[in-house]
Amino acid sequence: MFESLKGFGVTFGTMFKKVVTEEYPEVKKVTAPRFHGRHQLNRHPDGLEKCVGCELCAWACPADAIFVEGGDNTEEARFSPGERYGADYQINYLRCIGCGLCIEACPTRSLTMTNEYELADDNRQDLIFTKEDLLAPLLPGMEQPPHPMRLGDNEQDYYVNGPQLAKAAETKEAGA
Amino acid sequence: MTIAPDKSTELVVPEGHVKLVIDGVEVVAPKGELLIRTAERLGTVIPRFCDHPLLEPAGACRQCLVEVEMGGRPMPKPQASCTMTVADGMVVKTQLTSPVADKAQQGVMELLLINHPLDCPICDKGGECPLQNQAIAHGRSDSRFHEHKRTFPKPINISTQVLLDRERCVLCQRCTRFSAQIAGDPFIELLERGAQQQIGVAQEKPFQSYFSGNTIQICPVGALTSAAYRFRARPFDLVSTPSVCEHCSSGCAERTDWRRGKVQRKLAGDDPQVNEEWICDKGRFAFRYATSADRITRPLVRDADTGELRESSWTEALQVAAAGLAQARDKGGVGVLPGGRLTVEDAYAYSKFARIALRSNDIDFRARPHSAEELEFLSGTTVFTNPDNGVTFQGIEKAPAALLVAFEPEEEAPIVFLRLRKAARKGTTKVFHLGQYTTPAVEKTSGTLLACVPGAEANAINALPDHAADVVELLSKPGAVILVGERAAEIPGTFTAVARLAERTGAKVAWIPRRAGERGALAVGATPNLLPGGRHVANAAARAEVERAWGVEEGSLPAAPGRDTTGILEAVANGELAGLVVGGVDPYDLPDPVLAEKALENAAFVVSLEQRHSAVTARADVVLPVAPAVEKSGSFLNWEGRRREFGTTLEGTGALPDCRVLDTLAVEMDADLFTQTPAAAAADLARLGDGAPTGSSLNVAAPLQSPAGAGKAVLATWHRLLGNGSLQVDEPHLAGTARPVVAKVAEATAAQFGLATGGHVTVSTDRGAITLPVETDDLPEGVIWLPTNSGDVTVRATLGAGHGSVVSVSAGSTSGVKS
Ligand code: SF4
Ligand code: SF4
Ligand code: FES
Numbered sequence: 001m002f003e004s005l006k007g008f009g010v011t012f013g014t015m016f017k018k019v020v021t022e023e024y025p026e027v028k029k030v031t032a033p034r035f036h037g038r039h040q041l042n043r044h045p046d047g048l049e050k051c052v053g054c055e056l057c058a059w060a061c062p063a064d065a066i067f068v069e070g071g072d073n074t075e076e077a078r079f080s081p082g083e084r085y086g087a088d089y090q091i092n093y094l095r096c097i098g099c100g101l102c103i104e105a106c107p108t109r110s111l112t113m114t115n116e117y118e119l120a121d122d123n124r125q126d127l128i129f130t131k132e133d134l135l136a137p138l139l140p141g142m143e144q145p146p147h148p149m150r151l152g153d154n155e156q157d158y159y160v161n162g163p164q165l166a167k168a169a170e171t172k173e174a175g176a
Numbered sequence: 177m178t179i180a181p182d183k184s185t186e187l188v189v190p191e192g193h194v195k196l197v198i199d200g201v202e203v204v205a206p207k208g209e210l211l212i213r214t215a216e217r218l219g220t221v222i223p224r225f226c227d228h229p230l231l232e233p234a235g236a237c238r239q240c241l242v243e244v245e246m247g248g249r250p251m252p253k254p255q256a257s258c259t260m261t262v263a264d265g266m267v268v269k270t271q272l273t274s275p276v277a278d279k280a281q282q283g284v285m286e287l288l289l290i291n292h293p294l295d296c297p298i299c300d301k302g303g304e305c306p307l308q309n310q311a312i313a314h315g316r317s318d319s320r321f322h323e324h325k326r327t328f329p330k331p332i333n334i335s336t337q338v339l340l341d342r343e344r345c346v347l348c349q350r351c352t353r354f355s356a357q358i359a360g361d362p363f364i365e366l367l368e369r370g371a372q373q374q375i376g377v378a379q380e381k382p383f384q385s386y387f388s389g390n391t392i393q394i395c396p397v398g399a400l401t402s403a404a405y406r407f408r409a410r411p412f413d414l415v416s417t418p419s420v421c422e423h424c425s426s427g428c429a430e431r432t433d434w435r436r437g438k439v440q441r442k443l444a445g446d447d448p449q450v451n452e453e454w455i456c457d458k459g460r461f462a463f464r465y466a467t468s469a470d471r472i473t474r475p476l477v478r479d480a481d482t483g484e485l486r487e488s489s490w491t492e493a494l495q496v497a498a499a500g501l502a503q504a505r506d507k508g509g510v511g512v513l514p515g516g517r518l519t520v521e522d523a524y525a526y527s528k529f530a531r532i533a534l535r536s537n538d539i540d541f542r543a544r545p546h547s548a549e550e551l552e553f554l555s556g557t558t559v560f561t562n563p564d565n566g567v568t569f570q571g572i573e574k575a576p577a578a579l580l581v582a583f584e585p586e587e588e589a590p591i592v593f594l595r596l597r598k599a600a601r602k603g604t605t606k607v608f609h610l611g612q613y614t615t616p617a618v619e620k621t622s623g624t625l626l627a628c629v630p631g632a633e634a635n636a637i638n639a640l641p642d643h644a645a646d647v648v649e650l651l652s653k654p655g656a657v658i659l660v661g662e663r664a665a666e667i668p669g670t671f672t673a674v675a676r677l678a679e680r681t682g683a684k685v686a687w688i689p690r691r692a693g694e695r696g697a698l699a700v701g702a703t704p705n706l707l708p709g710g711r712h713v714a715n716a717a718a719r720a721e722v723e724r725a726w727g728v729e730e731g732s733l734p735a736a737p738g739r740d741t742t743g744i745l746e747a748v749a750n751g752e753l754a755g756l757v758v759g760g761v762d763p764y765d766l767p768d769p770v771l772a773e774k775a776l777e778n779a780a781f782v783v784s785l786e787q788r789h790s791a792v793t794a795r796a797d798v799v800l801p802v803a804p805a806v807e808k809s810g811s812f813l814n815w816e817g818r819r820r821e822f823g824t825t826l827e828g829t830g831a832l833p834d835c836r837v838l839d840t841l842a843v844e845m846d847a848d849l850f851t852q853t854p855a856a857a858a859a860d861l862a863r864l865g866d867g868a869p870t871g872s873s874l875n876v877a878a879p880l881q882s883p884a885g886a887g888k889a890v891l892a893t894w895h896r897l898l899g900n901g902s903l904q905v906d907e908p909h910l911a912g913t914a915r916p917v918v919a920k921v922a923e924a925t926a927a928q929f930g931l932a933t934g935g936h937v938t939v940s941t942d943r944g945a946i947t948l949p950v951e952t953d954d955l956p957e958g959v960i961w962l963p964t965n966s967g968d969v970t971v972r973a974t975l976g977a978g979h980g981s982v983v984s985v986s987a988g989s990t991s992g993v994k995s
Pocket of ligand 1: 050057060061097099100
């Protein structure tokens, strides 16, 4: 008799404890700042792609999740500063284990990881993300490639003086 | 080769050898061996950049430093092991045992890296780069250099095919040494001094070489890269399959690197007996024909209502083809033109198909000018040669003399040219070119030109004992060789003269065709007079042997020799033959393209086995798609008669080899070929074995030369390595390295016809005219040379002419040039 009351006691007591249930998807969880989420291919301040198609990320990937094929920039169609750009870029999220080794390998900081974790789907095809899916959005001041180098004459300017050039461009824009 | 340091047993030093100690291990080495190689035999790899086993030592990069002690006294400084030869009593310490050597190597590496850009991510060599690898293995782990690196503007095109990044160069001079020593095209050189030292090309002359791709392959850094392969892949993406080049009769070993079902590049394989470590640019760069837009992937059948080709199923196409061929066979007969690019297995299937399914000997692989004399020579002599009894690449290298008859080695079989040059450079081989002018090949083989008017080659050979007794004398030495090219078929009497000269001097004769499949097609009897193995069709015993092996009824094989290519086309054109089975044949390569067109037009039924749309498929009733070399297995017989086997590079594309298609087609016609796969075909062929050598009775008189007449000249012409060949489509970078398309005449001839230097000339026959720039050279008077099939110049299609034809010549206006 007393025993059953004890049981209700536990239930009653729990009602006043902190709830652990996640209200996902109504309420989205905020991840740790360095959470390894979906990848992103970043851009230079003028919108040119940072990826040079070097395949080092693909090389580093222990799960063989990345496919890259390089291409030649031409005067008519320039996607990145310098000679080489990533013409074909795919990450297969069926394979990716989120280890982040690709990020470490990337020599231009083109590839980084966002905090986005909603990577589920009901078919395999849609889980192979292509360059269009992975490229960072165009921020103000950026222009959709292909276009000529706006921040300097050659790739050196982008890599060595990139931040200053970008700031100069920004102030000029703000002033105009 | 490692010798265990066993104290109890003394190493025996054979004659001509020396004993030395490397890293505390006693080793015996042949005199004159370079230290770096001796160490390599011991399993010690000394880092290196400039050293290459096939190039002369240079000691340019200093990466291979080791400590050396001679006669108990250490040498004051570390020595370059790639230039120092072994000596008795030497004590050598490599980086393994000597901190001094190790430190010296690290120092050299540090200096090399000072000016080397951090280009690895965008450099094609990354992942297979000797500099990357050795910097990690033998370099310091950090850099002490904080100043600015020397930079050059990014890559310069040293040809349309080869790009040079000067800042990546480590000045090892492999490329310049290759160009100067191996290829003989020294257009690439070291320029400037000190920190500005760099590789460059002469301004006015682009790096024009048929072998330029090799410099890319041997560059130990990414300084030289290929325009076609640039940024296409990384080594770890590529699957490498050993393969054999399908372009010429040399049969070079290659490595085909592919990714996602597409060939990305080809590299030279290492085969000391054939191509050593080199291949020509055509073999390296011409492979995209297999993926060109006009590739045929589905069978096509001509629709009875519309008259157009439409896609069909294999079943339907094979049924239509079988029915049509059976009907044509019974209405007069079917001729077979398999073309000269087939593998042995595929050619065998054609040969068997003609005999069993079509019951005819009307088959000829020669899709080019040909003669009965040539066939007699090939079927009596060449078909029985092999590397054991005939001329070989290595034989050429050892020959005291080589006479080249109607053969332009650099254009027709570039690896033969490299061997000739190697032999000539050693100074042991004298090379004689019986041709029309001092071509680059004559110069680069330090050769002697025996110039004659086109068509007079046979007379010239016959006159050798009188006019050039020294040549005959040299050819009489043991090991001398005579190399005959495909052009000999255009000159009556040449084979007869060559056979006589060989008999007189004892020199060995090799026939070196241009196309990869010709020697193999000859061996399997894709000719009107031969069955496989050199058995003559007219020989009853040989026929019976083949009948037994093939399991066909006794006496069922046709006994009368068939028609040759021209004979077949004539017979089809005038209705004697009703049908044609055509493999990879371009009608405009044939001696008379008009006749070929007429035959195709007139034929009641044409079956075409092709990879891509052509003039033949345009007329064919059924087109059956066949696999290009990378999508099938098989073997080529190279000109030596050496079997060059290769496996399938791209598996599972669904493309079928000719032998499989013919096998199925034969089944539809109630005949069994047993050539379902290349392996089955090879086994069936091997069961047959070779026939007994016969020998040829050649007796074609050399023609009398009559003067060409006013306003006329005699045409000299041959194919260039790079031109309009059907396997060179879709390769703009390669095409850019082709030699300029010009006509050549002697100065006196130019004056006679009023041709201005730098002007144009019009060459015409009753068929048509060609206008092109003209240059003067050392041709005989009254002779004009044209490339056979380059750019706008299509000698056979436009002029219907060939080597030795008489053509009209006049000064041409620039405006007359087709663009
Ligand atoms: S996070 Fe790891 S597993 Fe995923 S793509 Fe990058 S390297 Fe590969
Ligand atoms: S370009 Fe390459 S092969 Fe030529 S010297 Fe430089 S590093 Fe050597
Ligand atoms: S390898 Fe010996 S000096 Fe270059």
